[in-house]
Amino acid sequence: MTKDTKNPPIDRVDGRLKVTGGANYFADFEIPNTAYCVIVGSKIAKGTIASLDTKKAQNAPGVLGVFTHQNMPPIPGWDAPVGGEADGPAPKPKTEETYRILSSSKILFDGQPIAIVVADTYERATYAASLVKATYSKQTARTDLQKHVAEGIAPKGADGGNYLRGKPDAYQAAPVTLEANYTIPIEVHNPMELHGILAHWTGPNTLMIYAKTQGVNATQQAMAEAFKIAPKNIHVHAEFMGGGFGMGLRTWPQETAVVAIARKIGRPLKLVVNRSQMFTLVGHRPYTVQTINMGADQDGKLIGIAHAATAETASYEDFTEATVNMTKFMYACPNVSTRYRIVRLDRSVPIWMRGPGEATGAFALESAMDEMAHKLKLDPIEFRLRNYTETDPEHNRPYSSKNLKEAYQRGAEAIGWSKRKNEPGSTREGDWLIGYGMSTGTFNAFRWEASARVLLKADGSLTVQSAVTDIGPGTGTALTMIAHNVLNVPLNRIKVEYGDTSLPKAPTQGGSAIVSAVGSAVFDACTSIKQALIELATKNGGPLVGRQADELTLADGILSILTEPKKKVAVSDLMQANNLAVIDRTKESKGGPQLQNYSMYSFSVHFVQVRVNPLTGVVRVTKAVSVADSGRIVSPKTAASQMIGGVAGGIGMALTEEAVIDHRFGRFVNNNLADYHVAVHADVPAIETIMIDKPDPIINPMGAKGMGEIALIGFAGAVANAVFNATGQRIRDLPITPDKVMQKLT
Amino acid sequence: MNPFQFTRVTTPKAAISAVTKEKGTYFLAGGTNLIDLMKREVVIPERLVDINKLPLATIEKTVTGLRIGATAKNSAVADNELVKKYFPLLSQALNAGASAQLRNMATVGGNMMQRTRCAYFYDNSMPCNKRSPVQTGGAAGSTERFRADKGQANGPTGCGAIGGFNRMHAIFGASEKCIAVHPSDMCIALVALDATVNVSGPKGDRKIPFGEFHRLPGDKPQQDNTLQPGELIMSVDLPTNRFSDNSHYLKVRDRASYAFALVSVGVALDMKGNTIRDVRLAMGGVAHKPWRLTKAEDFLRGKPATEANFKQAAALAMQGAKGYGENDFKLTLAPNSIIDALKTATKTA
């Protein structure tokens, strides 16, 4: 029952709460008698703690305890995966090291917690933390991936990091060939809201947690395993999140430690880390080096692509992501090989960051496509069209939907692509060089299992419930729209409740999957309510007795006959007549086996215009157009906001973001928001978003695919391609800072 | 952060006597730099003397030009009609600095006194001679910053930036002790415009030519400037000039706003037709002090505004420049920026 009309743009349902301060984030919650804790981090990246002096800290005013590896309360499930992945405790492959917070004197990464200081106020805890003194016996830390690329290991898993279609080296014999290396630096999510947790043992075995998590059920599960208590005794609340971008996709060890310490001291305990700790305690986009070999014939048909990526991970945990995946299915190319390796370094473990590995891979692939188009003297869109594929060449099956050609066309029109000259460096405005670039992005469209409860009350109001958190994409708004579309209840009578484990179970907010997953459950629950209403109306003795369901229409609380609008009954009367105060449905929803017959992806196309100053190398993005092909758009306004946010992140990835390590010390030298440059307003031009907005007939009843990731995936490539078009110079190492461009131009 | 005492004064005299009387006492103006340094334990004051209530926030015409009070906010100076009209370079430089929120708090005196942004200076687990000078006895801003309860030296000595992350660092006038730069934008305009600093101290009042206010690191990198203990900046004087039609502040940075300069250039010219009658040139992001380009100025004076002349001037300006690895690009970026700024200021296409 795919809706075939576009949805109206509605305001974000929680917008007012957010701008008036009415939305409560985890740190806003106050529980009487709460204590505060501050983490003391290691100042070396590898070695052991030689001595740890906590006496002064212990004696400082207000201090309730100083916890180190010498006195950390035991965590009963410590042998189980503490801080397991959000989606459940995926068994971790064995690494030589294990990291258990505050369990030994061994230092595995810079900033590793060596003490947690607890006091009656945050300020006192902060001061006392500064009194903890450690000495170390230091070992040489391996933190520079560039120096250790050769040590890459194949990740555990089915394909061992390798994929092959056709011949691995077919590109070599092609008439036109390309080999290029690309680098992505460490990027840090850096949402505005800092990471932390508020833990409150409400009884000896019952726990209340306010967390900064992208999944309350996942946090509940992780804590249940760590403390060996039943999940139902753990209540997790995370309704709002001040940005996640992936850093809340797992339960971090320090969260578990705070829960353990709260139990020990017998008081609610709050942790809010500081900004520099955001660089070491909650993951990052891994430093990744990539090589692309590509071969094409003179007509611009791809003959072969080989894509190799090597990324950093921690010594104590293997983190992997889908960096090379896009290359496998994006273009009609008979010979494709990919290779993915990880290198265990003395670094804290990475985690997915928006667009995750796909964004890293897309930068390389889409830059290479542009380089090849240039070699072939083809327009970059034309080159992509010559290698366009209507079926997925990786899995040999159709796409559930793909409107990418239309996306190319509409984006090109909007940016004014016809003004682009294929010869680089040939457009000037005053002293500035002008260039246009484009690139493609794609990401899996998932259909995960989720549940939702919907309650229709006799007064005509509707409540939608799901445990899912809204990390900002507008989940609440989208669910409101979905419920409205089925039951036609006025928007202002629909309330969405979410972000709490007391509500029906939902997956972690991530992978652009929530509208599809939770939305489907809401759809099903609403549909079931509608059916119930129809049954009540048409049953014997009902006001519309004998009528068929498809003769009826439901709008604004009135059920009526489509062709005879006078024949109608108010839903409230119907419920009253049947003594029903509420109709209450909970539905679990997951895709059927027929989904296996399709490849389901969302697609995006990004277009940018840049200005480059040939003397200073300064690059400014002056126009951006992003097109999303992600099925039916459920909530056009919040969807556009998603795209805008993705583009802003993409500008940061392309031009400014880089966390820098001084490898002599293994420590960051720009771990603050003044020196780690996220894009600011002045970097971000007006962004035009275009939604193809055609329903996917396969994936779910709304026809909606995800769009959070595709908003970012590919964007950095579009900028690099535009810089090339402006200057004739190719920057393959992100970010594209003025020094890199200037040096190539002078 | 560490506990400290806080007092508020209403007269310069009281302020000066408060910091002279007891060691470890600091003036607090906008707090945008000092508080950060306290949080990072680079500076650990015993006492802060709030000078925001001093009657020093005025901007007024004088017989010789303009006097700007030391506690005038950066945003107030940037938006002042007299400044915009007669000293547009200063207004542009201020607006190129920090963010709107910071400029609303930051003061003229605090801006001059702000410390370097060198990462090694800020992280007291890393070596830094500016933060942890080799003790030669009683140097200003040394051990007194460290209190008994901390029981620690102020981190290792040495220069972390040499051989390290020095992309932002100096290419002029550095020493083997320190290659940090002074981060201010405002000061580039002030040094170009021949400002004078009025200070008042326990030994009375004195005037410091702006170019002599900041100093090169030499073997005392802990001393950023020539202000003496207890001295309070009262105001800055700007002499009248004929530069208002041809001024430009160019700031090359990693993002369009809210980033420190890789290189910045302040240009002010007095043009007669296409001839440069007089010129002031200064650069930021290249030295431990605002870097005035007198050789380039001398060369340009009396010459026509042509790209060829700008190139020669830039080459003269670069004499003696030296890179430290990651900042080698500045050896090209700096002259390019001088040329670009001159072109913009003279409206030479």
Ligand SMILES: Cc1cc2nc3c(=O)[nH]c(=O)nc-3n(C[C@H](O)[C@H](O)[C@H](O)COP(=O)(O)OP(=O)(O)OC[C@H]3O[C@@H](n4cnc5c(N)ncnc54)[C@H](O)[C@@H]3O)c2cc1C
């Ligand atoms: C994130 C960030 C980005 C920034 N970006 C830029 C930038 O791009 N460009 C730029 O130029 N600046 C930048 N700044 C620095 C900013 O300009 C300074 O922090 C500010 O000017 C300091 O002024 P204040 O009044 O807040 O000084 P405070 O922090 O109050 O004081 C700084 C120092 O000056 C001393 N002091 C203050 N007033 C006097 C006085 N009258 N006499 C003697 N001593 C005095 C204090 O004792 C203290 O030691 C940035 C700062 C931050 C935090």
